Structures are given as C-alpha cells and as structure tokens.
Amino acid sequence: MAVVSMTVNGKPVSHEVEDRTLLVYFLRETLGLTGTHIGCDTSQCGACVVHVNGRAVKSCTLFAGQAAGADVLTIEGLAKDGQLHPVQEAFRENHGLQCGFCTPGMIMTAVDMIRREPDLTREKIRSELEGNICRCTGYHNIVSAIEDAAGRMARGAA
Amino acid sequence: MIPYGFSYRRAQSLNEAVALLQKSPEAKLLAGGQTLVTTMKARLANPAELIDIGQIRELSFIRGDNSAITIGAATTHASVAESATVKSAIPALAILAHQIGDPAVRHMGTLGGSVANNDPAADYPAAVLALGATITTTARSIAADDFFTGMFATALAEDEIISEIRFPVPEKAGYAKFPNPASRYAMTGVFVARTKDGVRVAVTGAGPCVFRVAEMEAALAANFAPAAVENIRIDPTDLNSDIHGSAEYRANLVTVMAKRAVVQALGSS
Ligand SMILES: Cc1cc2nc3c(=O)[nH]c(=O)nc-3n(C[C@H](O)[C@H](O)[C@H](O)COP(=O)(O)OP(=O)(O)OC[C@H]3O[C@@H](n4cnc5c(N)ncnc54)[C@H](O)[C@@H]3O)c2cc1C
Ligand code: FES
Ligand code: FES
Numbered sequence: 001m002a003v004v005s006m007t008v009n010g011k012p013v014s015h016e017v018e019d020r021t022l023l024v025y026f027l028r029e030t031l032g033l034t035g036t037h038i039g040c041d042t043s044q045c046g047a048c049v050v051h052v053n054g055r056a057v058k059s060c061t062l063f064a065g066q067a068a069g070a071d072v073l074t075i076e077g078l079a080k081d082g083q084l085h086p087v088q089e090a091f092r093e094n095h096g097l098q099c100g101f102c103t104p105g106m107i108m109t110a111v112d113m114i115r116r117e118p119d120l121t122r123e124k125i126r127s128e129l130e131g132n133i134c135r136c137t138g139y140h141n142i143v144s145a146i147e148d149a150a151g152r153m154a155r156g157a158a
Numbered sequence: 159m160i161p162y163g164f165s166y167r168r169a170q171s172l173n174e175a176v177a178l179l180q181k182s183p184e185a186k187l188l189a190g191g192q193t194l195v196t197t198m199k200a201r202l203a204n205p206a207e208l209i210d211i212g213q214i215r216e217l218s219f220i221r222g223d224n225s226a227i228t229i230g231a232a233t234t235h236a237s238v239a240e241s242a243t244v245k246s247a248i249p250a251l252a253i254l255a256h257q258i259g260d261p262a263v264r265h266m267g268t269l270g271g272s273v274a275n276n277d278p279a280a281d282y283p284a285a286v287l288a289l290g291a292t293i294t295t296t297a298r299s300i301a302a303d304d305f306f307t308g309m310f311a312t313a314l315a316e317d318e319i320i321s322e323i324r325f326p327v328p329e330k331a332g333y334a335k336f337p338n339p340a341s342r343y344a345m346t347g348v349f350v351a352r353t354k355d356g357v358r359v360a361v362t363g364a365g366p367c368v369f370r371v372a373e374m375e376a377a378l379a380a381n382f383a384p385a386a387v388e389n390i391r392i393d394p395t396d397l398n399s400d401i402h403g404s405a406e407y408r409a410n411l412v413t414v415m416a417k418r419a420v421v422q423a424l425g426s427s
Binding site for chain 1: 159160161162163164165166168188191192195196199200208210212213236259260261262263265266340341342
C-alpha cells in the first residue's frame, strides 16, 4: 500500500491504494470516474485512454504509482463550463458513435492527435487510431468527426 | 486483469536504481511497462518488487553528432519518432519508432525496454543489429552482434541496466516491416544499413531472434539496389510458423521487405 497523489482534471487527489492498482482502477473505482472504460485484457482496445502530462496513454497499462505527481486528464475533464469540447461536439454532430463504449478513449486519442498533428488527413487519422478499437461504427464517422474537429479547432485558434 | 501483489519503488537516478537492484536481486525493472505491465496483468510475470526507471531524467535524451546518435534507455518511442536529430541523421530509425504499436504505446514504451526484452517480433532489435549499435549498461559496453542471444534472451546480467545505445550514422539506411494486422508487431521487418565498412541486413519477426543475412549483405555491398536482393531466397527451416503465417511465408517476406528497405534507403540519401 502507498499513498498516491496526483492531479486529476485540475483537482488534487490523494488516496492510499495497493501498489498493484492500475491507473484505470484508480480512476474508476477509487475516484468514481467511470467515463474511462476497460474493453480488453491485452492493452489493445484503447477504451481506457487518458492523458498523463498531456500525452495519450492507456490507463490499463500503467500503475497508479507511475502517475504519482502527474497531471491526469480524463473524459470527465474535457468539457469546460458546460460547453462540450470541440471534439465531443464533432462526435455528436457526425454521429461518431453508436453504443458509445469506445467513445471516451476515441475522444481522448483524438484530442491528443490533433494537438500533435494539426494537419490531419483521413489516412493519417486512420493510422493514428491504430490503438483504438470500435466494434460498432466501422470507423467511418469517427474519422469524419476527428477531421471536422481538427478543422474547427484550427479555425478557432486562428 | 489484476496482477499479483508486488511493491513499487520509483528510482530518481541511475545510481539509486543500481542500489535498489543490489538490495533486492528479486526485483524487476519497469521502464515504459508496455510489455511488463501487460505480462503482469495476464499473470505471466509475478515480480515481488518493481523498480521504476521510466522517469529517470538522465536516461531520457537524444544526442547527435556527425558520427553517431546516442539515445538514453528511457527515451520513449514517440520521442525518437519525433526527434529532428534522429530524422535528419538516421531517418529510418525515426520511421521504425513511428511504426511501433500505436500512439499511446509509443508515449510510454522505451528503447531500453524494447531492446532488453528482445521480443522476436520487436522492431528496435533490427535497427540495433543492422546499424552495429553499441549498448552501454551500468557494467560495460556490448556490441550489437554479441547482445541478442536468443528468443527473449540477451547478454544482460540480472543486475545490469541499459543506460544508453549508440547508433553510428550510416551512409544510407531503410526499414520495412510487414506488421501483424492485429498487434502491429513485425511479422517480418528488415533493416538495411550501408556504411563505409559495408552493408548490414538485420531481420526481425521472421525467426526466434533477430538475425543477419550474409548473402544479402554481400550482394548489396556489390550493388546497393533492390535488384541485388530480389532473387535471394531465405531458407525457412528455422523460421517461425504460427496462425499468422508459415515459415515459408515469412521467408518470402524477408526478401520482399529487404527490397522495400533498400528502396527506402535510396530515397532518403
Ligand atoms: C498494444 C501494443 C502494441 C505493441 N506493438 C509493438 C510493435 O509493433 N513493435 C514493437 O517493437 N513493440 C511493440 N510493443 C511493445 C512496446 O514497444 C514496448 O514498449 C517494449 O517492448 C518494451 O518497452 P517498455 O519500456 O515498455 O519496457 P517494460 O515493459 O517496462 O520492460 C520490458 C522488459 O525490459 C526490462 N527493462 C526495461 N528497461 C530496461 C533497461 N534500461 N535495462 C535493462 N532492462 C530493462 C524490464 O525489466 C522488462 O523485463 C507493443 C506493445 C503493446 C502494448
Ligand atoms: S482496456 Fe486499456 S487498451 Fe483495452
Ligand atoms: S461505438 Fe460501440 S464500440 Fe465504438
């Protein structure tokens, strides 16, 4: 057991947990932030993607202790003042989800990819989605949503 | 997917990691965790203690000069892929790093972890072997030719930590891989490098451990062009066979990927 402290969605948190606690369980079970999902046992599906110090990582493949002292952003921290994030808005408008299970991970991955690669082509978006699996949509509208969001964010920043 | 219990320690410096490892010889090093955490979740590994070296600053760097690029063991795949230094001196190395797994894996996974693990289908071992890199550890320096000793096996001693890897800058180099469509690990990956001393060709994914192909090296030394390798057939006898592909299929992939790697090397002179 150890006390693990970090900042989650802008708020400092501190809890005593077993050393074997994966970050995804720290978020879901210790903090009750169940927007981050678990979709596999093999680190392949990306339903659990969150940002640690500004970079997308699979929270099922990192112990909470490794994130001690870090700044963590989950899907719950994306909307600001009741305003959806442009990527969330674009997923809604482009019908980028069906059951929604993969969506939190897709959106966190999308926000990270737009930050790194402002000039996204559809082909580039597909290759960047390598680590996120969706069993419903066939990806087409997810790609459209990310393309749309990247465009909105570029215009918003200009 | 909950691992067995263990105790976690984060080392702040390489010296501290060495001291912790000496105190608990049973402990295992944790770098990016993209292999080890997955293995622990599946309960295929059960270390009593983890020493986290993934956040040691002095192990995360990329330094370059005209003759070589030196990369710290805890440098992530993403940092190597994005590095202007790597892209300009050894573009094939940046291309290789960019093809590992997916963005989230590249944000955590490290050079040292990949090389120490020596997965038969990992990408980095091909670059380390083809470029004739030198692996520096807390105990010594090891030439790439002496480092990879078998399937998941290396020359590393239990208490030895990789600190950095030095890649000599080649005249030309290329890397082509045929990824497993599900995992992105290499079904077969071929790294080709030409230096003033000759040509080296290293193959990953096809056999139980990364290996060189002398016949291709000689052919490319005489004529560095795709045509030099396209008719060289690889003996499938010792190659891997699994549900993804037979040994014969992989043997053919070696030739195809070698050709593509040479095309890439010629394009990025
Ligand atoms: C979904 C997924 C897809 C992937 N796809 C690919 C792919 O396409 N190609 C590929 O090559 N890899 C792939 N990987 C593996 C990935 O590259 C890992 O990051 C890498 O193999 C291990 O590096 P790590 O830093 O994560 O090491 P860890 O998992 O932390 O450690 C791995 C092993 O190395 C030891 N170790 C770590 N650092 C050192 C050191 N400095 N000195 C000595 N020993 C050390 C550890 O004790 C452990 O035994 C994938 C992984 C995942 C989860
Ligand atoms: S739950 Fe993390 S990758 Fe599937
Ligand atoms: S919307 Fe159902 S898994 Fe993607």
